[in-house]
Amino acid sequence: xxxxxxxxxxxxxxxxxxxxxxxxxxxxxxxxxxxxxxxxxxxxxxxxxxxxxxxxxxxxxxxxxxxxxxxxxxxxxxxxxxxxxxxxxxxxxxxxxxxxxxxxxxxxxxxxxxxxxxxxxxxxxxxxxxxxxxxxxxxxxxxxxxxxxxxxxxxxxxxxxxxxxxxxxxxxxxxxxxxxxxxxxxxxxxxxxxxxxxxxxxxxxxxxxxxxxxxxxxxxxxxxxxxxxxxxxxxxxxxxxxxxxxxxxxxxxxxxxxxxxxxxxxxxxxxxxxxxxxxxxxxxxxxxxxxxxxxxxxxxxxxxxxxxxxxxxxxx
Amino acid sequence: xxxxxxxxxxxxxxxxxxxxxxxxxxxxxxxxxxxxxxxxxxxxxxxxxxxxxxxxxxxxxxxxxxxxxxxxxxxxxxxxxxxxxxxxxxxxxxxxxxxxxxxxxxxxxxxxxxxxxxxxxxxxxxxxxxxxxxxxxxxxxxxxxxxxxxxxxxxxxxxxxxxxxxxxxxxxxxxxxxxxxxxxxxxxxxxxxxxxxxxxxxxxxxxxxxxxxxxxxxxxxxxxxxxxxxxxxxxxxxxxxxxxxxxxxxxxxxxxxxxxxxxxxxxxxxxxxxxxxxxxxxxxxxxxxxxxxxxxxxxxxxxxxxxxxxxxxxxxxxxxxxxxxxxxxxxxxxxxxxxxxxxx
Numbered sequence: 001x002x003x004x005x006x007x008x009x010x011x012x013x014x015x016x017x018x019x020x021x022x023x024x025x026x027x028x029x030x031x032x033x034x035x036x037x038x039x040x041x042x043x044x045x046x047x048x049x050x051x052x053x054x055x056x057x058x059x060x061x062x063x064x065x066x067x068x069x070x071x072x073x074x075x076x077x078x079x080x081x082x083x084x085x086x087x088x089x090x091x092x093x094x095x096x097x098x099x100x101x102x103x104x105x106x107x108x109x110x111x112x113x114x115x116x117x118x119x120x121x122x123x124x125x126x127x128x129x130x131x132x133x134x135x136x137x138x139x140x141x142x143x144x145x146x147x148x149x150x151x152x153x154x155x156x157x158x159x160x161x162x163x164x165x166x167x168x169x170x171x172x173x174x175x176x177x178x179x180x181x182x183x184x185x186x187x188x189x190x191x192x193x194x195x196x197x198x199x200x201x202x203x204x205x206x207x208x209x210x211x212x213x214x215x216x217x218x219x220x221x222x223x224x225x226x227x228x229x230x231x232x233x234x235x236x237x238x239x240x241x242x243x244x245x246x247x248x249x250x251x252x253x254x255x256x257x258x259x260x261x262x263x264x265x266x267x268x269x270x271x272x273x274x275x276x277x278x279x280x281x282x283x284x285x286x287x288x289x290x291x292x293x294x295x296x297x298x299x300x301x302x303x304x305x306x307x308x309x310x311x312x313x314x315x316x
Numbered sequence: 317x318x319x320x321x322x323x324x325x326x327x328x329x330x331x332x333x334x335x336x337x338x339x340x341x342x343x344x345x346x347x348x349x350x351x352x353x354x355x356x357x358x359x360x361x362x363x364x365x366x367x368x369x370x371x372x373x374x375x376x377x378x379x380x381x382x383x384x385x386x387x388x389x390x391x392x393x394x395x396x397x398x399x400x401x402x403x404x405x406x407x408x409x410x411x412x413x414x415x416x417x418x419x420x421x422x423x424x425x426x427x428x429x430x431x432x433x434x435x436x437x438x439x440x441x442x443x444x445x446x447x448x449x450x451x452x453x454x455x456x457x458x459x460x461x462x463x464x465x466x467x468x469x470x471x472x473x474x475x476x477x478x479x480x481x482x483x484x485x486x487x488x489x490x491x492x493x494x495x496x497x498x499x500x501x502x503x504x505x506x507x508x509x510x511x512x513x514x515x516x517x518x519x520x521x522x523x524x525x526x527x528x529x530x531x532x533x534x535x536x537x538x539x540x541x542x543x544x545x546x547x548x549x550x551x552x553x554x555x556x557x558x559x560x561x562x563x564x565x566x567x568x569x570x571x572x573x574x575x576x577x578x579x580x581x582x583x584x585x586x587x588x589x590x591x592x593x594x595x596x597x598x599x600x601x602x603x604x605x606x607x608x609x610x611x612x613x614x615x616x617x618x619x620x621x622x623x624x625x626x627x628x629x630x631x632x633x634x635x636x637x638x639x640x641x642x643x644x645x646x647x648x649x650x651x652x653x654x655x656x657x658x659x660x
Contacts, residue, residue, distance in 0.1 A: 211378070213420040219376050220415075221408035221435040221486065225400075235425045310425060 001307065008303055012296050019292040023285050024068050028061070030281075037279045038081045072289065078282035080275075087286035090271065095290065098260070098267035102252035104187045109194030110245055116195070117202025117241075122229060124207055132199065139196030145258040148189035152262070155185060186263045190256060194248040201244050205237040212236070239309050246302030253298070254291040322389075323494055323526045324350040324373070329386035331365075331372045340597040342368040342381070344550040347624060348632075350494070350543070355520065355527040357537035357558070359573070360547035363594055366530045369547070370496045373528075374413060375403050391493070409439040412487035416499040418479035422471035428455070428482045429467035432489055439490045454485040458515060477508035481515065488519060494526045501536065513540055534577055538562060546570050549595055549605040552624060556631035566633050568610045571650050604636065612637060614644040 027034055035052040036043070051057075056064055071078065077087035120132045209215065210233050218232045219225075257269035268287055275283035331343035343365040350356045358366045371377050373388055375396075387394045395406060407413075415421045422431060432451035436442055442450060448467065455463035458481040471479055480500060487495055497516060501509035517540055520527050529540055537544055537558065544561045546554040546569065554567040565571045572590035592609035595601055603620050607613040616636050624634040636642050637650065 213415060213417050214423040216376060216378075217415065217421045217431075217483070217486070218423065218434075219407070220374060220413045222404045222406070222438050223408075223434065224404065232423055232426075236423070 004307060005304060008300055012300055015296055016293060019289065019296070020069055020072060021065070023289045023292070024065050026285055026288065027281050034281055037281075077286035077289070080280055080283050082275075082278050082280045082283075087282045090283055091268065091286050091290055094266055094268050094271045097265060098253060098256055098269060101183075101186060101190065101256055101260075101265065101267060102249060104183060105190035105194065105252055106245065106249045108187055108191035109198055109248060112191070112195035113198025114202055114241075116199035118206060118229070118234070120199065120203040121206030121210065121237075124203075129203075133203070136196040136199045139192045140200070142192065144189050144193055145262055147192060148186070148259055148262040151185045151189060182263075186259055186265060189259050189262075190252060194245075194252070197244055197248065198241060201241050202237065205240050206233060209233045209237045235309065239306065242302055242305055242309060246298050246305075250295040250298040253294050321351050322349045323352045323391060324528070325387070325389040326369070326373075327387040327389070329369065329372060329388060330384040331368050331377065332382055332384050334380040334382065337598055341550055341600070342597065343372060345386070345624075346547070346550070346552050347386075348543075348545040348552055348555050350526050350528060352493075352526055353520075353524055354542040355517075355529055355540055356543045356545060357541035358528060358530045358545050358547060359532065359534060359537055361532060361594055363549075363597070364547040365550040366532075366547055367498050370413065370498050370528065370530055373496065374407050374411060375400075376407075376413075405439070408435045408487070408492070409490045410492055411494045411496065412490070412492040413496040413498065414480070414483045414487050414500050416502050418476050418483055418503060421483055422479055424471055427468050427470055428474065428485075432467075432482070432486050435486055435489050450489065451485070454489050455482070457488070457519070458482070458485045459511075460485075476504055477511065480504060480508075480512055484512075484515060484519070488523065488525075491523055492525060494528065495520070496528045496530070498530045499532070500529075502531075502533070509536075516540070534573060546573070549600065550597070551605060551634065552632070553606065553634045554632065555624075556629075560629075560631055566631075566638065566650065567606075567635050568612055568637075568650050569606045572609075604634075612644060612648055612650065614642075616641060616643045 033048070033052075035048050035055060035057055038055075039048045039051050056067055059067070075088055077091070079085065080087055080090055083090065116132045116136065120129045123129050206229075210229075215228060215233055218228050223232070253268075256265075256267055257273055259265070260267045260269040261273065268291065272284065272287040272291075274280075275287065326349070327347050329343055329346045330341065333340040333342055346365065346369055348356065348358075358369065360366050368377070368381070371381075372383050373390075373395075375383070375398075377383065383396060386396070388396050390406070390411065395403065398406070422428065426434075429448060429451045432454055433444070433447040436447045436450050437444075440447075440450075452463045452467050455466055460466050460478060460481055466474070466478075471482070474482065484500075495516070500516065501512050504512060513536065516527065516529075519525070527540075529536065531537060541558050544554075544556065544558050545552045546561075546567060548569050554561070554565070554570050556566075561570065562574070565574055569590070572588075575588040576590060578584075578587055590609055591611075595605060595608065601607055601618070603616070603618045604610070604613070604622055607617040610617065614636070622634050622636045622639065624632050625638065626632045637644070637648055
C-alpha cells in the first residue's frame with residue numbers, strides 16, 4: 001500500500017510540471033506586454049523597461065521558466081502588482097475559506113446523495129423512488145447561482161420562515177467568517193447539484209450491484225437484508241460513486257466563483273475573478289496553480305481510496 | 317414412502333413472474349421428494365424451471381417472481397409458511413446453495429475467509445477468531461492448498477475451480493442437512509468438473525447430507541444422483557430412480573434427451589436432437605406441454621394436460637401413453653422415435 005502511494009505520488013510530478021508550464025505560459029500567451037499593463041498605458045518607456053527588467057522579462061524563456069519554477073517550489077508565487085503583497089499571502093488568506101466551503105458542500109452532497117440514492121435503489125420503481133429522482137433531476141438542472149439568489153430571496157430577505165429561525169439563515173453584509181450560520185445557504189447552494197449527481201449515481205450503481213450473483217450468495221447464507229444492502233451491496237456500489245465525489249470536490253475548489261460572488265464570500269474564486277479583471281497576472285498564475293495542484297491531489301486521494309474499496313486495483 | 321424418510325417434499329409448487337406481458341408460470345405444479353442422505357437430479361433444458369424451483373425452496377426469488385401456491389416440506393414442516401426471519405435461519409444453516417457461476421458468486425470486496433466466516437458467525441455464534449479457524453478448516457476440507465494463506469485472499473486471486481471450492485466451503489460451513497447445487501460445474505472445464513463432483517459426493521457421505529443437483533447434463537446425473545426429476549416447461553414430466561431412468565426412460569422427452577447424448581457403445585453418425593423448441597412461457601400449449609415436439613402426440617395430448625402419476629415403485633410419469641385413456645397406437649414404443657420422427 002505504501003509502495004502504491006509513493007508510486008502514485010511520483011506519478012503526479014510530471015502532471016504538476018505540466019501544470020506549471022501551462023501556468024507560466026499564461027503570462028506570455030495573453031496578448032499585451034505584462035510590463036506595459038503593470039506600468040499603465042501612459043507610463044514612459046523607461047519605466048516599462050525597468051519593470052521588465054525587474055520581472056526578468058528580458059531573459060530567455062527557459063531561464064524565466066526556471067526562475068518561476070524555482071520560486072514556486074520554494075513557495076514564492078510572486079508579488080501582486082495591485083496590492084504589492086506576496087501572492088502566497090493573498091491566496092493564503094482566501095484559501096481556507098474556499099476549502100471550507102468545498103468541504104462542507106461535499107459533506108452535504110455525499111450525505112444527502114447517498115441516502116437518497118440508497119433509498120431510491122432499495123425501493124426502485126416505487127413512488128418514493130420516482131419522487132427522489134424527480135427532485136434530484138431538479139437539483140441537477142438548477143444553475144447554482146440562481147439557486148443561491150433564490151435562497152437569499154426566500155430565507156434572508158423574505159419572511160418565509162418563522163422569526164425565531166431567521167438568525168440561523170441570515171446572511172450578513174460582512175460576509176464569510178463571522179458566524180457559522182452564514183455557512184448554511186452557500187453550502188446548500190453548492191451542495192445541491194453534487195447531491196443530485198451522487199444520488200443518481202448511487203442509485204444506478206446500487207441497482208446494478210444488487211442484481212449480482214454475489215448478492216444472491218449473501219442472501220443464501222442467511223444474511224440479514226440490511227447487511228446485504230449496507231455492506232455487501234454498498235461497498236461494491238461505492239466504487240464508482242467515489243470517483244464522482246472526488247470530481248465534485250475538485251470542481252468545487254475551482255468552481256465556487258459565482259457562489260462566492262453572490263454571497264460576498266472572500267474566497268479563492270473571487271480572488272481569481274478580481275485578479276483577472278485587474279490584470280493582476282501573478283495572482284491569476286498563483287490561484288490557477290494552487291487550484292490545479294489541489295485538483296491533482298484530490299484525484300490522488302480518489303485513487304488511493306479506490307485501493308481500499310476495491311482490492312482488484314493492483315499495484316501495477 | 318412416509319415423510320420422516322424424506323428431508324424434502326415439494327407438492328404442487330407454483331412460482332410465477334409477473335411481467336408487463338402478464339403472468340409467466342415458470343414453475344407450474346412441481347412435485348417431488350428427496351429422501352434423507354440421497355441425491356436428486358433435477359434435469360431439463362434452460363427455462364424448464366429448475367433454478368426457479370431451487371430458489372423457491374430458499375424463498376430467494378427476485379422480484380417480480382412470487383410463489384403462488386403449493387407446499388415445500390422440509391423435515392416435515394411447510395417452510396412456505398415461515399417468516400423471513402425463520403427462513404434466514406434455514407438459509408446457509410439447514411439448506412445451503414451453490415451456484416452456477418463461481419466467477420461472480422463471491423463478493424469481490426471481501427476476502428474468501430470473511431465470506432466463509434460470515435455464515436459461521438451468523439448461524440453458530442462463534443467469535444471472530446474461532447470463526448476464522450473454522451474457515452481455514454473448511455478450506456482444508458474442500459481441498460484448497462495452504463488454506464492459512466488463502467483465507468486472507470480475495471476472490472480475484474483464485475481460479476474458477478478454487479472459487480467453486482470456496483462456495484462449497486461457505487455452503488457446508490454450518491453442516492447443512494441439504495445442499496442445493498445449481499449447475500455447479502457448468503462454468504468449469506471438464507477436469508475441474510469431475511473434481512468438484514467428486515468433492516460434493518465425498519462431503520455428502522462425510523456429512524450425511526442430502527443433495528439436490530440441478531443440471532442439464534445427464535452425465536452428471538448418472539454419476540452423482542440416486543433419483544432424477546426430469547422437468548419440462550415448468551413441470552416434472554418424469555421422476556424415478558436413476559437406474560430405471562437410464563435403463564427404461566418412459567417419457568418421450570426423457571427418451572429424446574437420452575438420444576441426444578453422444579454414446580460410445582453404439583455406432584452413430586449423428587446425434588439425434590429433439591425437434592422444435594421449448595414453448596414460450598407466454599404461450600403454453602393447452603394440452604401436454606411437450607405435445608408440439610412429441611413424435612407420438614395425439615389429439616388427446618394436444619387437448620388436455622396429463623397428470624403426474626406414480627406407480628407402485630413411486631416412479632412417476634406425466635404422459636398419456638401410460639394411461640388408460642391413451643387414444644394412440646396401443647403398441648407404441650417410445651424408444652422407437654427415429655422412425656416416428658421420420659414419418660412425421
